[in-house]
Amino acid sequence: MQTNIRGARxxxxxxxxxxxxxxxxxxxxxxxxxxxxxxxxxxxTIALTVxxxxxxxxxxxxxxxxxxxxxxxxxxxxxxFFRACISGVxxxxxxxxxxxxxxxxxxxxxxxxxxxVVSFNRQAAQNAPDSRVRLPQPFTIVTPANHQQVTDxxxxxxxxxxxxxxxxxxxxxxxxCTFLSGTHGYSSGNLNPDTNAxxxxxxxxxxxxxxxxxxxxxxxxxxxxDVTVSHALQGQIDPAFHNGTALGIVSRVVNLVYVPR
Numbered sequence: 001m002q003t004n005i006r007g008a009r010x011x012x013x014x015x016x017x018x019x020x021x022x023x024x025x026x027x028x029x030x031x032x033x034x035x036x037x038x039x040x041x042x043x044x045t046i047a048l049t050v051x052x053x054x055x056x057x058x059x060x061x062x063x064x065x066x067x068x069x070x071x072x073x074x075x076x077x078x079x080x081f082f083r084a085c086i087s088g089v090x091x092x093x094x095x096x097x098x099x100x101x102x103x104x105x106x107x108x109x110x111x112x113x114x115x116x117v118v119s120f121n122r123q124a125a126q127n128a129p130d131s132r133v134r135l136p137q138p139f140t141i142v143t144p145a146n147h148q149q150v151t152d153x154x155x156x157x158x159x160x161x162x163x164x165x166x167x168x169x170x171x172x173x174x175x176x177c178t179f180l181s182g183t184h185g186y187s188s189g190n191l192n193p194d195t196n197a198x199x200x201x202x203x204x205x206x207x208x209x210x211x212x213x214x215x216x217x218x219x220x221x222x223x224x225x226d227v228t229v230s231h232a233l234q235g236q237i238d239p240a241f242h243n244g245t246a247l248g249i250v251s252r253v254v255n256l257v258y259v260p261r
Contacts, residue, residue, distance in 0.1 A: 026102055029064065030078025030124065038125040039074060046237055046244035048118055050133040052110040053251050058135060060084045060106045060116055062093060067243055073101045079123030084108070086116045093118075112137045116248070119238075126240050133235030135248040136167040141229060143200075149257045150225075154205045156256065163199035164231040167250075170194075171201055175208055175225045177258075181218035187211050191227070203227060209258060223258035 033039040045067035052058045064074040082093035084106040093104035120128040171191035235246030
């Protein structure tokens with residue numbers, strides 16, 4: 001099966017270009033509205049995820065923004081705050097202190113099939129008390145073996161159990177490649193999704209390596225490739241928001257070691 005790559009490649013410090021995009025200061029949730037008042041909740045877009053990358057911990061993460069491409073995020077102040085709850089345990093979500101795009105985070109035990117409820121509480125504007133996300137069931141990557149060695153022309157069958165249905169299943173990768181010159185190149189991208197829900201997908205090595213070395217003037221000597229399988233369920237956002245997304249994600253990673261022929 002052909003592996004389609006959609007992603008990004010960069011060498012060394014060029015990665016900083018990605019970090020400074022959209023570097024404007026976030027706006028105040030309580031003073032960036034009309035006449036210096038609060039931004040109306042129905043003018044805000046929420047990006048909410050609950051993600052479990054290991055069997056024990058789920059990370060709840062929320063960001064508020066204006067919904068525009070390369071737009072502004074909102075930093076909560078003036079008494080506004082997020083609170084997350086599951087099975088009667090509640091935590092106030094903490095600011096991650098990002099300069100440009102503040103996320104609000106809380107950590108809980110991983111519990112599949114149970115609502116993680118996130119409330120947006122406001123001092124001087126409408127509350128949004130009921131955004132909900134459920135996590136998919138746990139799964140295990142069956143093949144390939146972790147740190148399996150691969151080379152040019154290989155296609156690796158990545159399989160997992162259970163298949164994840166009814167969750168949607170996507171695959172992605174991150175590659176860290178060493179060049180003969182001693183430099184490192186990094187690339188990442190999306191792979192073919194598991195559209196037929198059979199719990200497996202072939203991953204071709206050549207497209208990943210070709211993308212990683214595109215434009216390079218030196219030869220790759222080795223790559224460490226992390227392939228991530230993600231199962232996702234859509235949640236629901238509180239109707240008080242203008243728009244948004246809510247996803248519950250369980251992800252697992254397997255590593256491939258590329259050595260050229």
